[in-house]
Amino acid sequence: MDIVIKLSQFLLSLSLLIILHELGHFIPAKLFKTRVEKFYLFFDVKFSLFKKQIGETVYGIGWLPLGGYVKISGMIDESMDKEQMALPPQPWEFRSKPAWQRLIIMLGGVTVNFILAFIIYIGMAFAYGDTYIANADLKDGVWIENPLMLKLGFKTGDKLIALDGQKIEKLNNDIGENIVMSKEILIERNGKQQVINIPTDVIDQLSKHEKSPLIIARMPFVVASVTEESPNKNLKAKDLFLSLNGEKIKYFDEARAILEKNKNKTIKAVVLRDFKETPITLKVSADGKLGVQPGELEIKELEKLGYYKITTREYSFAESIPVGLQKGKDKLFGYGRQLKMIFNPETKAYKQVGGFAAIYNIFPSSWSWEVFWSITAILSIMLGVMNLLPIPALDGGHVMFLLYEIISGKKPSDKFLENAQMVGFVLLIALLLFANGNDIYKAIVK
Template sequence: MSPILIQALQFLLSLSLLIVLHEMGHFLPAKAFKTRVEKFYLFFDIKFSLFKKKIGETVYGIGWLPLGGYVKIAGMIDESMDTEQLSEPPKPWEFRSKPAWQRLIIMLGGVTVNFLVALVIYILTSFVYGDAYISTDSIQDGYYITNPVLKELGVETGDELVAIDGQRYDNYDDLRRNLITAERITVARDGQEREIELPEDFLGQLSTGEDLSMFRLRFPFMVGEVSDSSLNKNAGLQPGDLILSIAGEPIKYYDQVAPIMDTLKNRTIPVRFERDGQTRTLELQTDADGKMGIWPGGSMKRFSELGYFDTVIKDYSLGESIAVGGQKFVNQIGGYWLQLKKIFTPSTGAYKGVGGFKAIFDIFPDFWSWQGFWEITAFLSIMLAVLNLLPIPALDGGHVMFLLYEMVSGRKPSDKFMEYAQMVGFFLLIALILFANGNDVYKWLFK
């Protein structure tokens, strides 16, 4: 199965699952309050459906436009913009006839389910898989820096990242995750620490640059593959060989190779390497660009075994998993809210990095991993819940905003007002979708 197909299957499975569960969150309380649900759809069925079947009073179906899903609740202005029912007197089974508190529960049902799904996934993945992460204290000789934004701030390869906004992290994944919303970082070089204030538009600069890397781990030069077009195709190197020196220059990290090779063009050079615990030397050729035609390889497990860093493995009991999974859930929500805050603050430039369906597609790896799939699905579930809570008419948050106004003021907005608000919200939502996916297209074409 091709890598792209594997990504596509994970993408469709994850989004379909989340959409169905979200709409189920609206469907179940609606039925509990004896509100008629006319349609329950995965994807949108504009003009026609791929599949539909009526069971009882509800038509269940799959649309052809994979931009989401919906439940059509009688007496409610929703994505379908069907206002025909509103011209008639309210019926007892309609949404508009129900008390405000029941309507509020129905509207909050979708995001509530999405939050619960994420929480349950984090708890179960903690219990089933545990945690495996790289300890930042074990990382030797700092990080590999290639991003020009970081370089302009004075960060260099070999610098240690000590803290983010004054907080130290033992988990390398946590460290990278919190860099996204950081305002200042503390780095160390030659034993001396210094704080660096990140520019307000740090995220914007990162989003528009060609290099999106941050603080990357430094790996050894382990042979992954010798190119078929390489001058050294038949020299005797094998995958897994660990390069120790090139032309007498010691090599501990792959990032040390390029500066050395710039001085070794069109040459025959001695390369010392290790294989099966034994040190050997080969005479290799370089081309006019100072290249040997050798692609690096290796795995995180192998690099950990070689002592480049320590991998911490933790297993949890079910009780411990509840606490650990709950903390992951809280941290993920907090981090995503901070990202949204920056996105909606124009001066940060973070909006330039907003992505659409391609950006979500790219999150999934090109190989199948159930652990990775569930962790990404948990994150997307939180993202779907938070976005749906935005106070935009046409989103759940817009309906909640008007319902809270009604409950506080005692005055219900008119059906005509809700119809106009829904139209405005719908066009605003379309604009946001076009902007996000337009960013994807721009990056694909010009980066």
Template sequence: MEFVIKIGQFLLSLSLLIVLHELGHFIPAKAFKTRVEKFYLFFDVKYSLFKKKIGETVYGIGWLPLGGYVKIAGMIDESMDKEQMAKPPQPWEFRSKPAWQRLIIMLGGVFVNFVLAYLIYVVLSFAYGDTDITLKSMKDGYQIDNPLLNDLGFKTGDKIIALDDVKVKSHRDVIKGLVETEKYTIDRNGEEVTIQLPVDFLGQLTSRKVKGKLFKVRHPFMVGEIKDTMVNKGIDLKEGDVLLSIDGKDLKYYDQFEPRMLTYKNQTVNSVFLRGNDTITRQLKVDSEGFVGIVPMKNPKRFEELGYYDITLKEYTFLESFGGGKDKFVEQVSSYWGQLGKIFNPSTGAYKGVGGFKAIYDVFPSTWNWADFWNLTAFLSIMLGVLNLLPIPALDGGHVMFLLFEMVSGRKPSEKFLENAQLVGFIILLALVLFANGNDIFKAVFN
């Protein structure tokens, strides 16, 4: 079921982004009376799953889910239709249109990607507001169990004060700075400590086999599901019960639970839980490996009620949501450009973390949540827009680069040059796709 939910979100998001991106090219092309011969979701190598001709355009769905395309007449694109290009230009062809019209057509897809992301952030701001956790309220700091961070000097309980000497006040500030931060200032038991990350931190992080968040908000052990196959089958515990102590010793945080259980292998220990406002005592059995067979759950609102941290909610009116959406959009675009900068800088090792379709699939949660789905779709839309702006022939950015050259110099590159550039661009893109998806395979096999 988890696979169905994740793949469903993945395909829905990808299909939506592809169709809207190509629609961004299609609409201005039609507005400038340029013939569009094909409009496809996914690639139709050899055959199509579906196709129907309406007017002069064939609309279809291909079988290869690596993207989509519109085939615009008289344009040197992925179709490499040399036969058509060898004929005299026709007034309805792309190559016959003024440079400014061709520029608008080429920028249409990226424009739609950015507008879509912005509108999604506007709606999310209005519908959900901004939820955050204040760092000041996290009295015992973060849970930090990533081996690389531990090797660099971070410890569970550290409170983050500043990132690159810029003070931070909320958990969201810390998450936003994960990729670009080089120096952390932390409070450790009242002492200020500075930790400088190595240049290749992102590369080292990717090479480690441990997955999960770097800085985890600490919370108590809350009972979720009790497995029927484990030692505590039938125990009188309910979802939402919070573990307070084991064997007479307080246990405040979940990260303290597993180490404590290892000391009680093959034993039954007296445990105190909080149920509502009352405390209850239960005998908790521990198996030979230190497991109790209870799957924990999270309930941030309940954790706030118990005093573990303070949750802030910033709500937006309809008009304010446009400003909130703009802030999120600008923040994400800036962050993604920063990530690309590190990826293209070999010294950072960030290229090791580049992923393909499996990496995108993995970011979707295993449960369906519309807020998460639209947040991820907005980010992927920005990613698609930014990547398409890269000045690589065969991408929109490559076409734009040549069009800008034409508009500035007054000279149009020859069709032979554009064909060769398109071929080089395909080779570059193929290499990037193979590298990204090869990284996915490597990590799946060796991590």
């Protein structure tokens, strides 16, 4: 069932992005009276799952879900239709249109991708608002469990002050991404500030360590369930520990440290059960465990118990517009920084480039519209940016040659464009093989 949910989200998101991207080419082409021969979701190598001709255009669904396309008459594209290009230009063909019209047609797809991302972020701000913990409210610092973060010198209880000189205002889902994109982080430890430098190859190092959140808010020690072999059957689900061995505790990391010191001992404890303080006697195992599965509390429960003040912002539709636009801008520039790291050999970030399997694995195994739209928005930005790369066979390659034509007044020959398209196609295949090869390699290594 989990696979079905993940696959459904993956295909729905991918289909939506492809259709809207191709519509971005299709609509201006039709407006400029350019013939569109085919409009396809997925590739129809040898055969189609579905196709129907309406007017001059064949609409269809291919069997290979690696993208989609529109075939525009008189355009040198991946179809490499040399027979058509050998004939005299026709008024309805792409090559017969003014350069500025061809430029608009080629920029249509990425324009739609960027607009879609901003619309999604605006819609999410309006529908879901913004829930976070203000960084200033993390009086006891954050919880550090990630092996690499510990290796870099971070400790549980550290207070994060700034990333590359920019003050951290709130703890939210973007904090991990912002950390790996930073060069230095200002923290406060035991009342003193210090700087921790982030290595250039942090992304590559992260891949070699156990995957866990880089930074999370410190959480109380709550029992989710008691294991069958546990010697502490007097514990119950949802028990919240207030003290262990006479020492008051507030967070799970404090409890773990006390249990480590009391291996193979019987200790006294106090738990909060049904909002009442309940004394209890516990046996600690040889490995410092109690035989329970730790659990988590809902954000509202944490707030009710006085752990954190949760800030929730709701936005009117008018207010959600600037909020969504800023979110889209941050994500767009953030992805630009990621690409910069990927193309910098020193970061070794290229090793983490993934293909379709990596995208599939981004989606959760349970359905959440908020998560779905959030992932779709960032994928839309990624699709737009990648298509703008000046590689022949991508929209950016066509745009590069069109800009040359507009500036110089000279149109590249069809032969040159055909050769460039072939080179670009080879480069594109190489990139796809590299990205998806990384997925296969990671799967084998795991």
